[in-house]
Amino acid sequence: MKKIVENIKTRFKVSDVIHQRENMTFVTTGKESAIPLITWLRDYEGFSHFILLSTVDWNEDGFFQLTYLLNNPVKKVDLGIRTFILRKNAEMTSAHHLWEQVATYQREIKEMFGINFPGSPRVDESFLLEGWDDVPPMRREFDTKEYSEKTFFPRPGRESNDPATYMKSKLYPNEEK
Amino acid sequence: MGADGKLDVDLDSQKYIKVWQGPNHPGVTGNMSLELTISGDEVVDAKTHVGYLHRGFEKLFERRKYIQCFPTCIRMCVPEADSNEYCLATGTEELGGIEIPDMAKWLRMLALEMARLQALLRIVPGQGGTMGLGIGVQWGLYVRELILDRFEELTGGRIYHMYILPGGVRGLLPDGFAARMEDNLKKADQFVKDIQDLMYNNAVFKKRTNGIGYIDPSWVDSFGIVGPVARAAGVKRDVRLDYPYLHYDKLEFDYNIETGSDIYARSMVRLKDLKTTIDLIRQILAKMPDKGDIKASTPNVLHWKIPKGETYVKSESSRGEYGFYMVADGSEFPRRINLRGPSYTHAVPLLEKLLINANISDVSSIMVSLGTCPPEIER
Numbered sequence: 001m002k003k004i005v006e007n008i009k010t011r012f013k014v015s016d017v018i019h020q021r022e023n024m025t026f027v028t029t030g031k032e033s034a035i036p037l038i039t040w041l042r043d044y045e046g047f048s049h050f051i052l053l054s055t056v057d058w059n060e061d062g063f064f065q066l067t068y069l070l071n072n073p074v075k076k077v078d079l080g081i082r083t084f085i086l087r088k089n090a091e092m093t094s095a096h097h098l099w100e101q102v103a104t105y106q107r108e109i110k111e112m113f114g115i116n117f118p119g120s121p122r123v124d125e126s127f128l129l130e131g132w133d134d135v136p137p138m139r140r141e142f143d144t145k146e147y148s149e150k151t152f153f154p155r156p157g158r159e160s161n162d163p164a165t166y167m168k169s170k171l172y173p174n175e176e177k
Numbered sequence: 178m179g180a181d182g183k184l185d186v187d188l189d190s191q192k193y194i195k196v197w198q199g200p201n202h203p204g205v206t207g208n209m210s211l212e213l214t215i216s217g218d219e220v221v222d223a224k225t226h227v228g229y230l231h232r233g234f235e236k237l238f239e240r241r242k243y244i245q246c247f248p249t250c251i252r253m254c255v256p257e258a259d260s261n262e263y264c265l266a267t268g269t270e271e272l273g274g275i276e277i278p279d280m281a282k283w284l285r286m287l288a289l290e291m292a293r294l295q296a297l298l299r300i301v302p303g304q305g306g307t308m309g310l311g312i313g314v315q316w317g318l319y320v321r322e323l324i325l326d327r328f329e330e331l332t333g334g335r336i337y338h339m340y341i342l343p344g345g346v347r348g349l350l351p352d353g354f355a356a357r358m359e360d361n362l363k364k365a366d367q368f369v370k371d372i373q374d375l376m377y378n379n380a381v382f383k384k385r386t387n388g389i390g391y392i393d394p395s396w397v398d399s400f401g402i403v404g405p406v407a408r409a410a411g412v413k414r415d416v417r418l419d420y421p422y423l424h425y426d427k428l429e430f431d432y433n434i435e436t437g438s439d440i441y442a443r444s445m446v447r448l449k450d451l452k453t454t455i456d457l458i459r460q461i462l463a464k465m466p467d468k469g470d471i472k473a474s475t476p477n478v479l480h481w482k483i484p485k486g487e488t489y490v491k492s493e494s495s496r497g498e499y500g501f502y503m504v505a506d507g508s509e510f511p512r513r514i515n516l517r518g519p520s521y522t523h524a525v526p527l528l529e530k531l532l533i534n535a536n537i538s539d540v541s542s543i544m545v546s547l548g549t550c551p552p553e554i555e556r
Contacts (some may be wrong), residue, residue, distance in 0.1 A: 048398040101522040128228035
């Protein structure tokens, strides 16, 4: 795995290399070089299996983290390519041309995080939610509890408990608060 | 054909009709809709519509402590809940720096194989069920109930077990468990013989599965195909063998491969998987120690702050690679937990492609042969 990372470093600017396990490594690269890097990894380093595309919302820092997880089925190693994009201008180059399933991930991310992938097939079609007109629901600022209270009528006689406090009082009744 | 190479469908021409299959599901999959455009009895366009089982699990995880995520995560794929428990526990342990005891690894492996067995006892005959061959499903569900009895004995639950938790497992095997399991496995052996006679040697089943839903082996990488669907295309993919976890490297088994890459080949791979799983449970019960620690020491789970980091952990479910991408930000709450289930690729882009030019009566068979499980798409 270290050799693959060394090869990457000769061609692309990467940072924050973390060898999480013997067969699992994460690297960070810039927004502009992310798609060229994963293209090169697919074509020249044997990372032919695309595992997933995931998004992490670092709202306090003003960034979205996009993680492209790739797998090399011959060398049996996984590689996570991280890149960060501004929340204010949430747009990323599409990778739908590299693997067929990427368009589905991008379509879901557009709906759930509001990140656009111009040119990605059916990216504007709703994936899970129909007629959603609120903040993209997987963004950190979207409050599910507040949304539920605002949208649905409360049922009379229903008692709500904070899960953490309730569980603590049940499991550790003698522990100090 | 339009300029974009896609079929121009003029519904007013009366050559085409739109048919919605679902969201009631055709047997053993789960609720999702297929928007089919039909010409005669041939599908000319297909779009999947998911969202009927969306419960916002991944959003809920961000507001819950790691231990509170367990009762939620198991619902991300009902037929095989234990893979969720395993991945969430393993990811939490890896990020939290916990090493589990040897005995816990054996017991986790036993739970995962029992989960695979009960899942295969549904889906193997379920393939015939899509063609009206319902009796095999009844036979399979009978044996599955026996395995669920063992689960109830081991964990207290039948479908959702909550047996695998951070640090290890919840309990040792009850007295006499192995003997009762052996009785059940003999019934499973008999089921394997019976279902071969009933389904695999059935002329109608063969005619309706051979050459139907063909997947070119080159699509395995381009569509992210995993598990039995990849193995039926002749491609060796099994997380247990490729990336041995727990004590799978101490068990003797091999890839179950077919080359037909159609519904029949996928059914045959699953039947072989069923035989392998029965054998693996016997191997595990024979090789595992009688006693040992089952849980490592962990911090108080209600105050456990997991150090900043990220990982991807995976296991082989009955449907293929099943993984959790987990990100911790140093707090008591996960920053992000993202499930990668086989259905995400199998039941959306791949299914949409396979349905083109399929006969409408084969739609549900193709859908089941891909191991479709919509909750893991929607999370």
